Amino acid sequence: MSAATATGARSRYDAVVVGAGHNGLVCAAYLARAGRKVLVLERRHLVGGATITEEIHPGFRFSCCSYVVSLLRPWIIRDLELPRHGYEVLPLDSTFTPFPDGRYLLRDADPERTRRAIAAFSPRDAEVYKQFGQRMAELGRLVKPLVDGVAPDPTSLAPRELARLARLGRGLAGRGEEWLVGLVKMMTMSAVDFLAEWFECEELIAPMSVSGIIGTFLGVRSPGTAYVLLHHYMGEIDGSYRAWGLPRGGTGAVAEAIASSARALGVEIRTGAPVARIQVTGGRATGVVLENGDEIGARVVVSGADPHRTFLGLVGAEHLEPDFARQVRRFKMRGSSGKVNLALDGLPEFACLPGRGAHLTGDITIAPSVEYLERAYDDAKYGDFSRRPFLDIVIPSLTDPTVAPPGGHVMSIFVQYAPYHLKSGAADWEHQREAFGDAVIRTLEEYMPGLERRILHRQVLSPWDLERIYGLTEGNIFHGELSLEQLAFLRPVAGWSRYRTPVRDLWMCASGTHPGGGIMGAPGALCARALLAARAV
Amino acid sequence: MPIPSPFHERTRALCTSYRWKDWAGYAAVCSYDTSHDREYFAFRESAGLLDVSPLYKYEIHGPDAAALLSRMVVRDVGKLEIGRVAYVCWCDDRGKVVDDGTIARLGEDSFRMTAADPTYHWLLAVGRGLRATVEDSSARLAALALQGPRSRAILGEATGADLDGLKYFRITRARLDGLEVWVSRTGYTGDLGYEVWVERDGALAVWDALVAAGRRHGLEPAGLDALDVARIEAGYLLLGVDYYSAPKVVLESRKSTPDELGLGWMVDLERGPFVGRAAIAAERARPPAWSFVGLEVSWQALEALYESYGLPPALPATARRDGLPVYAGETQVGKATSHTWSPILKKYLVLATVEASRAARGTVLELEHTVEFERRRVAATVVATPFFDPERKRRP
Numbered sequence: 001m002s003a004a005t006a007t008g009a010r011s012r013y014d015a016v017v018v019g020a021g022h023n024g025l026v027c028a029a030y031l032a033r034a035g036r037k038v039l040v041l042e043r044r045h046l047v048g049g050a051t052i053t054e055e056i057h058p059g060f061r062f063s064c065c066s067y068v069v070s071l072l073r074p075w076i077i078r079d080l081e082l083p084r085h086g087y088e089v090l091p092l093d094s095t096f097t098p099f100p101d102g103r104y105l106l107r108d109a110d111p112e113r114t115r116r117a118i119a120a121f122s123p124r125d126a127e128v129y130k131q132f133g134q135r136m137a138e139l140g141r142l143v144k145p146l147v148d149g150v151a152p153d154p155t156s157l158a159p160r161e162l163a164r165l166a167r168l169g170r171g172l173a174g175r176g177e178e179w180l181v182g183l184v185k186m187m188t189m190s191a192v193d194f195l196a197e198w199f200e201c202e203e204l205i206a207p208m209s210v211s212g213i214i215g216t217f218l219g220v221r222s223p224g225t226a227y228v229l230l231h232h233y234m235g236e237i238d239g240s241y242r243a244w245g246l247p248r249g250g251t252g253a254v255a256e257a258i259a260s261s262a263r264a265l266g267v268e269i270r271t272g273a274p275v276a277r278i279q280v281t282g283g284r285a286t287g288v289v290l291e292n293g294d295e296i297g298a299r300v301v302v303s304g305a306d307p308h309r310t311f312l313g314l315v316g317a318e319h320l321e322p323d324f325a326r327q328v329r330r331f332k333m334r335g336s337s338g339k340v341n342l343a344l345d346g347l348p349e350f351a352c353l354p355g356r357g358a359h360l361t362g363d364i365t366i367a368p369s370v371e372y373l374e375r376a377y378d379d380a381k382y383g384d385f386s387r388r389p390f391l392d393i394v395i396p397s398l399t400d401p402t403v404a405p406p407g408g409h410v411m412s413i414f415v416q417y418a419p420y421h422l423k424s425g426a427a428d429w430e431h432q433r434e435a436f437g438d439a440v441i442r443t444l445e446e447y448m449p450g451l452e453r454r455i456l457h458r459q460v461l462s463p464w465d466l467e468r469i470y471g472l473t474e475g476n477i478f479h480g481e482l483s484l485e486q487l488a489f490l491r492p493v494a495g496w497s498r499y500r501t502p503v504r505d506l507w508m509c510a511s512g513t514h515p516g517g518g519i520m521g522a523p524g525a526l527c528a529r530a531l532l533a534a535r536a537v
Numbered sequence: 538m539p540i541p542s543p544f545h546e547r548t549r550a551l552c553t554s555y556r557w558k559d560w561a562g563y564a565a566v567c568s569y570d571t572s573h574d575r576e577y578f579a580f581r582e583s584a585g586l587l588d589v590s591p592l593y594k595y596e597i598h599g600p601d602a603a604a605l606l607s608r609m610v611v612r613d614v615g616k617l618e619i620g621r622v623a624y625v626c627w628c629d630d631r632g633k634v635v636d637d638g639t640i641a642r643l644g645e646d647s648f649r650m651t652a653a654d655p656t657y658h659w660l661l662a663v664g665r666g667l668r669a670t671v672e673d674s675s676a677r678l679a680a681l682a683l684q685g686p687r688s689r690a691i692l693g694e695a696t697g698a699d700l701d702g703l704k705y706f707r708i709t710r711a712r713l714d715g716l717e718v719w720v721s722r723t724g725y726t727g728d729l730g731y732e733v734w735v736e737r738d739g740a741l742a743v744w745d746a747l748v749a750a751g752r753r754h755g756l757e758p759a760g761l762d763a764l765d766v767a768r769i770e771a772g773y774l775l776l777g778v779d780y781y782s783a784p785k786v787v788l789e790s791r792k793s794t795p796d797e798l799g800l801g802w803m804v805d806l807e808r809g810p811f812v813g814r815a816a817i818a819a820e821r822a823r824p825p826a827w828s829f830v831g832l833e834v835s836w837q838a839l840e841a842l843y844e845s846y847g848l849p850p851a852l853p854a855t856a857r858r859d860g861l862p863v864y865a866g867e868t869q870v871g872k873a874t875s876h877t878w879s880p881i882l883k884k885y886l887v888l889a890t891v892e893a894s895r896a897a898r899g900t901v902l903e904l905e906h907t908v909e910f911e912r913r914r915v916a917a918t919v920v921a922t923p924f925f926d927p928e929r930k931r932r933p
Binding site: 074077078082083087088089090091093109110113141248358361397398399400401402406407 | 570571572574575578581582583686687690753754755836837849880881882883884
């Protein structure tokens with residue numbers, strides 16, 4: 001039967017990719033580059049998945065979901081010639097933290113200025129800060145091979161696996177024990193505890209610790225969050241010597257560039273084509289069925305959806321071994337964040353540092369103290385959104401005038417915590433949404449008086465909305481929490497971290513696989529590489 | 538000691554980095570902030586405002602003005618229509634390039650010329666016996682370059698003029714804040730952009746008006762560091778860096794013909810005599826020895842080189858002008874004269890002069906690159922310039 005499908009009714013497509021998120025597109029592009037015939041099917045009217053720019057208010061273009069890039073692999077940018085297809089990244093090289101008492105801390109690309117700024121809080125920390133950055137960058141380099149290759153499997157004694165582990169170990173060898181200790185500490189400690197080994201002043205620790213919790217349902221004092229800090233230092237743009245950036249035209253422009261490159265390589269992309277299910281016959285995936293009933297056959301099906309949606313939704317548990325289905329169910333999604341996007345009629349001002357300036361063009365963090373962050377987490381633990389949440393804000397229109405009309409501005413506010421499972425139930429978000437938006441604006445008004453008067457339009461996205469609109473199960477922005485027990489060879493299920501699935505000819509290519517979420521593209525590219533190496537297509 | 542330009546009062550207040558350099562005797566801003574990043578991206582995303590007053594400027598008037606310039610430069614200026622600007626170079630009697638610049642025809646008998654080096658004496662010498670006067674307007678005229686995708690909107694708002702009709706390399710009169718100015722659609726960034734020329738006394742008013750109009754469009758004052766990155770991306774030559782002025786060098790090998798600089802397209806031999814014509818014609822009998830090319834360094838090779846030292850790839854943050862040898866195998870076949878990391882193309886770009894036989898597109902050469910005090914090489918491929926050429930640059 002399967003042989004007949006392969007030879008007789010030869011499939012028109014070698015691969016059909018479900019979902020035109022950035023990983024699906026990257027995967028498709030690499031497959032096409034190797035001469036395969038690829039079709040990408042997207043449910044929505046535009047490509048990008050959670051990497052999109054939408055004109056929510058006339059003239060104002062929001063990066064509705066993801067809002068910065070840093071981890072998009074440089075080799076993918078080169079292989080797919082993304083700059084030629086419109087990929088441009090503008091610098092975002094400062095972090096501004098205002099405090100309720102009118103003080104503020106601005107850290108930017110100028111090391112001396114940053115040192116002086118920190119010294120106002122702690123002269124000691126000001127000196128340590130640079131050393132810390134250097135140590136983290138080196139640690140980041142050590143674990144970088146993890147991100148650029150398939151996950152090594154320490155449970156296997158196969159020579160190739162041992163070689164992979166050895167390569168990672170080689171970086172550590174010769175650096176002395178303290179490096180290994182440092183790495184192990186990072187893997188196990190909480191972000192705050194880890195930072196407290198370096199720094200004394202909380203005004204520095206609090207805003208630095210938040211990169212350990214973004215997108216997870218953990219607090220800055222939860223063990224294991226220190227490791228995620230490292231991702232922050234791996235952010236590389238232009239090789240490895242720039243940190244984070246804003247894509248010109250919003251993050252949607254990144255997806256557009258990848259799509260344009262993919263099309264140039266021969267990929268066919270269909271939008272407005274929702275997949276109802278993945279066709280499984282005799283334990284193997286043979287194609288997909290669209291919601292309109294159309295059947296599309298392909299030699300392999302590659303899912304860009306998250307593990308829950310793929311296996312429990314599109315495939316169906318009836319086609320899975322009960323044990324595998326159980327493990328997929330255990331894979332933690334539990335979205336913890338929301339987005340508030342604002343269209344403004346002018347530039348808002350901070351009470352502590354009025355006027356425009358470099359502090360507005362970078363990253364703005366509302367994380368004034370560790371206690372503040374922990375209290376925000378407390379609300380979430382008991383099924384409520386944070387009354388005074390952690391906020392991560394960018395105003396892209398200051399550096400990229402294409403996203404707002406002259407004089408107007410867009411403000412992107414990442415908000416944590418917003419638990420998917422409210423104590424009143426996830427569906428109650430429909431009624432809580434605006435109250436949640438109000439809490440965010442109220443929090444910001446304390447620092448930016450007059451902000452509310454400048455708002456022309458407000459888009460509030462709860463995790464429930466993220467699930468409904470963007471297909472992210474439980475609104476998890478990373479297709480599954482980036483916590484240690486769900487990373488590397490454990491992502492999404494132990495034994496299935498190499499993009500294959502127990503369903504033959506069904507592969508996974510998105511953030512629910514190694515190395516995980518963020519606009520990184522690595523899962524998509526590594527999946528394509530694995531598919532080709534296995535001669536699956 | 539450099540002297541202040543007409544805009545100094547404004548630029549000084551904004552230049553928080555204190556990074557200045559001498560440009561033609563004037564104090565010019567390298568970058569307003571410690572890094573030129575923001576200024577560079579203003580050129581490419583919104584608009585950058587650059588003080589270009591130090592450019593040498595000359596007004597040539599009189600019935601023989603066109604004849605004078607046609608005799609001096611390699612292009613036929615007589616054909617230039619009123620309101621048009623031409624990019625030109627001029628040579629010595631041996632056909633070696635002296636300088637490059639622009640000539641704008643402001644009226645039937647009236648031209649404005651810009652140059653990188655002082656050129657007054659050269660104009661006088663060529664114009665001897667002709668009915669034309671030459672005025673050195675360098676100090677009298679202040680100039681601003683407004684470059685970037687939003688420059689048209691900003692200038693349109695500031696002048697109230699419809700600039701859509703002003704095509705690439707055209708010049709027109711306009712009024713700005715009640716002042717008479719000239720606006721040309723020219724620049725050194727290879728992007729949509731304009732240059733505004735005004736009497737020195739009106740300089741600050743023009744600056745203020747452009748800054749006010751630009752506020753809503755993300756305008757940033759920009760310095761020479763950002764310009765240097767942009768001009769390399771645009772593939773533009775720089776006198777004293779990518780080539781040398783023939784009368785100023787001793788060694789014959791340092792001199793260049795227009796063909797060797799890639800400026801052969803502007804040479805018009807089929808007209809009356811001009812300085813260097815015979816020599817250029819004779820030179821053309823044999824193939825040129827050198828060729829000015831763009832090189833793109835292989836990032837894979839660079840990454841591998843640094844990896845062999847256990848380091849991540851690192852490049853200088855600014856565009857560089859230190860000359861580097863270019864090799865084919867073991868033989869040095871040329872020199873790299875300008876190089877920069879291009880933030881918009883995500884490539885390491887090089888302007889180089891190489892043996893003409895090595896200049897074909899796609900030729901793989903090697904560029905010297907020092908890592909940890911050791912001289913190494915990385916592969917670099919000859920590619921077409923401009924490296925960056927947005928459609929908006931020429932779009933009507």
